Amino acid sequence: MAVTLSERAAKHVSNFIGKRGKGVGIRLGVRTSGCSGMAYKLEFADEALEEDLVFESHGVKVLVDPKSLPYLDGTELDFVREGLNEGFQFNNPNVKDACGCGESFNV
Amino acid sequence: MALLQISEPGMSTQPHQHRLAVGIDLGTTNSLVATVRNSIAVCLNDESGTAMLPSVVRYLADGSVEVGARAQAAQTRDPRNTIVSVKRFMGRGVADVAHVESMPYDFVDAPGMVRLRTVQGTKSPVEISAEILGSLRKRAEASLGGPLAGAVITVPAYFDDAQRQATKDAAELAGLTILRLLNEPTAAAIAYGLENASEGVYAVYDLGGGTFDISILRLSRGVFEVLSTNGDASLGGDDFDQRLYCWVIDRSHIAPPCDEDVRRLLMKAREAKEVLSRYDEAPIVARLSSGEQVDLTISRAEFDEITRPLVSKTLAPVRKALRDAGLRAEDIKGVVMVGGATRMPQVQRAVGEYFGQEPLTNLDPDKVVALGAAMQANVLAGNRSVEHDWLLLDVIPLSLGLETMGGLVEKVIARNSTIPVARGQEFTTFKDGQTAMAFHVLQGERELVSDCRSLARFELRGIPPMVAGAARIRVTFQVDADGLLSVSARELSSGVEANVIVKPSYGLSDQEVAEMLKSGFEHASEDMQRRALREQQVEAERLLEATAQALATDGDLLDEAARAAIDAAVAALSQAVGAGTLAEVKKTLDALSRATGNFAALRMDKGIRSALTGQKIDQLEV
Numbered sequence: 152m153a154v155t156l157s158e159r160a161a162k163h164v165s166n167f168i169g170k171r172g173k174g175v176g177i178r179l180g181v182r183t184s185g186c187s188g189m190a191y192k193l194e195f196a197d198e199a200l201e202e203d204l205v206f207e208s209h210g211v212k213v214l215v216d217p218k219s220l221p222y223l224d225g226t227e228l229d230f231v232r233e234g235l236n237e238g239f240q241f242n243n244p245n246v247k248d249a250c251g252c253g254e255s256f257n258v
Numbered sequence: 259m260a261l262l263q264i265s266e267p268g269m270s271t272q273p274h275q276h277r278l279a280v281g282i283d284l285g286t287t288n289s290l291v292a293t294v295r296n297s298i299a300v301c302l303n304d305e306s307g308t309a310m311l312p313s314v315v316r317y318l319a320d321g322s323v324e325v326g327a328r329a330q331a332a333q334t335r336d337p338r339n340t341i342v343s344v345k346r347f348m349g350r351g352v353a354d355v356a357h358v359e360s361m362p363y364d365f366v367d368a369p370g371m372v373r374l375r376t377v378q379g380t381k382s383p384v385e386i387s388a389e390i391l392g393s394l395r396k397r398a399e400a401s402l403g404g405p406l407a408g409a410v411i412t413v414p415a416y417f418d419d420a421q422r423q424a425t426k427d428a429a430e431l432a433g434l435t436i437l438r439l440l441n442e443p444t445a446a447a448i449a450y451g452l453e454n455a456s457e458g459v460y461a462v463y464d465l466g467g468g469t470f471d472i473s474i475l476r477l478s479r480g481v482f483e484v485l486s487t488n489g490d491a492s493l494g495g496d497d498f499d500q501r502l503y504c505w506v507i508d509r510s511h512i513a514p515p516c517d518e519d520v521r522r523l524l525m526k527a528r529e530a531k532e533v534l535s536r537y538d539e540a541p542i543v544a545r546l547s548s549g550e551q552v553d554l555t556i557s558r559a560e561f562d563e564i565t566r567p568l569v570s571k572t573l574a575p576v577r578k579a580l581r582d583a584g585l586r587a588e589d590i591k592g593v594v595m596v597g598g599a600t601r602m603p604q605v606q607r608a609v610g611e612y613f614g615q616e617p618l619t620n621l622d623p624d625k626v627v628a629l630g631a632a633m634q635a636n637v638l639a640g641n642r643s644v645e646h647d648w649l650l651l652d653v654i655p656l657s658l659g660l661e662t663m664g665g666l667v668e669k670v671i672a673r674n675s676t677i678p679v680a681r682g683q684e685f686t687t688f689k690d691g692q693t694a695m696a697f698h699v700l701q702g703e704r705e706l707v708s709d710c711r712s713l714a715r716f717e718l719r720g721i722p723p724m725v726a727g728a729a730r731i732r733v734t735f736q737v738d739a740d741g742l743l744s745v746s747a748r749e750l751s752s753g754v755e756a757n758v759i760v761k762p763s764y765g766l767s768d769q770e771v772a773e774m775l776k777s778g779f780e781h782a783s784e785d786m787q788r789r790a791l792r793e794q795q796v797e798a799e800r801l802l803e804a805t806a807q808a809l810a811t812d813g814d815l816l817d818e819a820a821r822a823a824i825d826a827a828v829a830a831l832s833q834a835v836g837a838g839t840l841a842e843v844k845k846t847l848d849a850l851s852r853a854t855g856n857f858a859a860l861r862m863d864k865g866i867r868s869a870l871t872g873q874k875i876d877q878l879e880v
Contacts, residue, residue, distance in 0.1 A: 167264060167296040177264060194265045195297060231261060235305065235401040238261025238295075 152224050154179055154206050154213050160230040160239060161209030168195065168211075175199060176212030179228065179241075180219040189222060191241055221245075260403055264296045265641075277407040279437065279639035280398045281445070281631025284387065284411055284425065286345040287467040289313050290625060291394040292632035293402060294641065299449065299629040302401045310624060311397075315389045316340040317376040325393040334521070337362035339376045343468070344390075347372050347383040348428075349420035371424065384428045391432035408437040410635040412627050415441040415473050415487040418656070418701075419713070419743055437638040443473030444482050445630030446596045450618055452477055458591030459485065459583070463609055463617065465572060465599040468494040472576045474583040474590075486582035488575035493568065495531075495599030501564050502527035502556070506542055510552045519546045526552075534558050535601045562604045569608045576612065593617040598624050654679070658713075658735055658743060661698035663688055664796040665707045666789060670735045673703065680736040685747075687731075688800070690807075691723040695731060699745050699758070705785035706792070716758040718747045726800075787840065794843040798835045801847065802828060805854055808861060815860045827853040 156164065168174040176199075180192035196214045199205055204220055206213040215223060226243040280302075283290045288310040292301045301309040308327075316329035317339045324332070333340045341363070347355060352367040364375035373380045391411075398406060411434075413425055422439055429436045443462035447453070452460055457478050464471040471489035475482050503524050507515075515523060526544050533540035539557045546552065580587060593609060595617045600606065609617050621629065659669040662685070671681050687695065695718045702710030721729050730750040737743050746757035805828060813821065827850040834846040 163296075164264070167298060170298045171296075178267070191262060192265075193262050194267050197267055233261065233403075235302070235397065236261055236403040237401075238263050238403070240261055 152204075152220060154208075154215050154220070154223050154225075155227045156208040156211055156213060157227055157229040158209050160228045161211045163230045163239075164211050171195060173197060176205075176214055178203075178214045178216075179223060179226070180216055181222045192219075193228075193239060266297055277639040277641055278398075278402045278404055279407050279632075279635035279641065280394075280402075280409050281440075281628050281633070281635045282391065282394055282409050282411045282434075283442070283445070283625075283628035283631060284345065284390065284413075284428075285313055285466070285627075286343050286469060287313060288624070289390050289394060290628035291398050292625070292628040293398065294632050294636035299632045299636075301625050301628055302398055304397055311390065311394060312342075313344065313390055314340060314342045315344065315386050317378040317381065319377045321378065323378075323389055325389050338364060339378075341374060341376075341381075341386050344383050344386045347374075348387065349418070349422075349424040350383070384424050384431060387425070387428035388431035391429055391434060395432055395434055406434065407639050408435040408635065410438050410440050410445075410631045410638065411436060412440050412442045412445045412631050414469075414471060415443055415484055416471070416489065423742060437635055440631055440634055441473070441484060442596070442627050443471065443475060443487070443594075444484065445627045445634065446594045447475055447477070447482060447630065448633050449621055449626045449630035450592075450594055452592065452594070453482065455592070459585060459589055460592045460594060461576070461579075461590045461613065462594045462596060463572075463576070463600065464489075464596035465605060466494050466597040467599070468492065468496050470494060470572050470575065472572075472579045474579050474585065485585075486579045488579035488582065490571065490575055493571060495597070497568055498531055498565050498599065498602065499524055499527045501568060502531060502542075502561065505556070505560075505564050506552060506554060509554055510550075512546065512550045512552065513548060515546060515548070519544075519548065522546070523552070530556060531561070531602070534561050535603060558603070565602075565604065569604055572605075573608065573612055587613050590615075594626070595619050595623050596626050654737055656701045656711075657703055658737070659700050659710075660685070660733060661700060661707045664792040666792050666796075667700050667702070667705060667707055667710055670733070671737065675737075680734060682732050682734040685731045685733055686727050687721065687724065687729040688726055689803075690725050692726065692729070693721045693723055694719045695721060695747070697733065697745065697747055697756075697758075699743070705789040709785075713743070714745070714758045716745070716747075716756055718749065718754065718756040720752065720754040721749045722752050791840045791843065794840060794847060795835050798831055798843055798847050801850060802831060802835075805850065808854075808857065812857075812861050812864065815864060816857060820856065824850075824853050824857060 164177055174195045174197055176196050178192065178194045178196040181189045182192055196212070199212075199214055200216070202217055203214045204217060206215070222245055223243065224245065226241055226245075229240050229242055231237065231240050278293070280291050280293045290301050290309055290311065292299055303309050304311070311326045312330040314326065314329040314333065316324040316332050316336060318324065329340055330342070333342060350372055351370070352358060352365050352372040355372060358365060366373040366375055366380050368380075368382070371382055371384070373382050374386070395406060409429065411425060411429055413422055417425070425439060426436055443464065446462050446464070447460055455477065458476075460475045460477065462473045462475060464473070469489065469491055470493040471487065473487045474485040476485050506523055506527060522544055526542050530540040530542050534556070539555055542552060542554045542556060544552045590613050593613050593615065595606065595609070600619070600623045606617060606619060654671060654673060654675055657669045657673040658671045659667045662668045668683070670683050671679060685695070696715065697718065698707065698715050699713040700707060700710040701713050704710050718731065721731070731747055732750055733745065733747045735743065735745050742759070744757060744759045746755060748755040805824065809824070816824070827846070831846040831850045834842040838846070
């Protein structure tokens, strides 16, 4: 069981945390909402909770709550650039179908 | 496929509910757009990686419009259809625009705001600014991957209502939802995170390409308040280029250059200026179209020397702003530097020496305003948790008031009041049976209507007839967070109401704002005298009218001698009101009120007698 960051994503995350001035890592999760079942959660983490599963990827701590993990297992978070737009993208092998926008998905 | 950004803990948005918000610095020379991404404010670049969009718009014969660097490149080829520095025309009539004659545009003096005739027809400054905003909006939507929820646009702190309204209109035309107009110095302070800093007073020193502004802000309990502003509408980095250009002409002994060579040398001067911000000397080498060769080297010390007058020229408004705020240089807790020209070491040094501390320079002075606006937009769009929320206060630049009898101005909201603000004042009728009242809304520091700027007029009708002074009319002035004024008047017994939203008559330059302030100070004592005279005159007119009416109804109560005495006093006062001095009006006014004292007593007796006639004593309510 693991959730990872691509090297590029890790570089950006540690850069953002540095500029933000605080944070132990990032938190990945899923919530039940959205147009296609589940929605991703991507937040800075100021502290690890007791139940959190903590992965380390290219020097960045990735926190996942145990309820989200089954939906995210094997996911790699990547940082991509599309024209002027740039941001993070979940490459999640569990996803069967996603809505066109990619913000929510089904497993 | 949407790309995700990292949210603050607990602030993940629902899918499809990203509130994309941007901050826009709509500048005279350059404009920028910024947003908060992954909790960090960043300027959004165009395809070539440039953040600054030259504020230049070109209208082409084929109906297309160019904005930015491409338009700027065509400036010399197609000057009439290429509009630069349109911000100077926002909310201005042609008479208010400085140096109209030296501009290449075909001005049309339309009512309200000046318009420019281009190959695509007449364009207003609002439309031209909307092109710039539209271009930034497109860039932002491409960068953020969706439509914008809203934008915060910055304006100079001294912008009046007309200029603010014009900016809002331009944003609307560009399809932007305005979350808020924000004063530029306040945005700069936010970018430096001063709202999290310790409480105190901060100065924002903004030396742009062509304008200089100084603002004094107070931060207390996380709230910014603009205490005072000052500046020079025609002093900026370009003047430093000009000084250096003159030095080149002086040293190189070349013939007076043609227009093209002037431009070439000015560009070289600008380059040298930028080099001198990093190195101790800079070469200035150019081959002119006349065949002459310029080959000079200027040292930083020489550059400092020739630009010293410009640097000290910025310190005069700084002193004035401090004086307006009632503060001294040592009261200032921090100094924020804004504008590309503040990169010059001699400017930083002079400001540092004046305030006795190192100014804040670690953010890019060209971007700092846009970054602050983005941070504010992020809060207003609801992307930050409430505990971090903060409120901003700005001030109104000139007092707002109403015309009262005798052409006097009654100030309702004093200048430098923080906005949003609402102030009410009660007025009354001047004549018996008066059923309508005209309101004249004015802006300015002087005591007489003729010396202030007229903003709007409206009427309140349907006041129930009452004796003079009995009606109570409450007039409320309200200035919203964007600095726009609405005035309402309400008669309290009947509830009749009238109001006006001041979309003020366009046309007041920064220079004029400064002039109005200055003349307010200079004419203070003269104004006081004039005000006192007018007040006595109004009082005299009131007494004359009351006396005339009393004589008409109860003249028979007087014997001949008493009647003659009153008539004489009336004549003396009438004459004094027309031509007299304050002392004369006062004297004759007192004389008339003494002369009529006995008459008033007689009338009172008569009034009581008639009230008592035919009444039984036990029916009287005492």
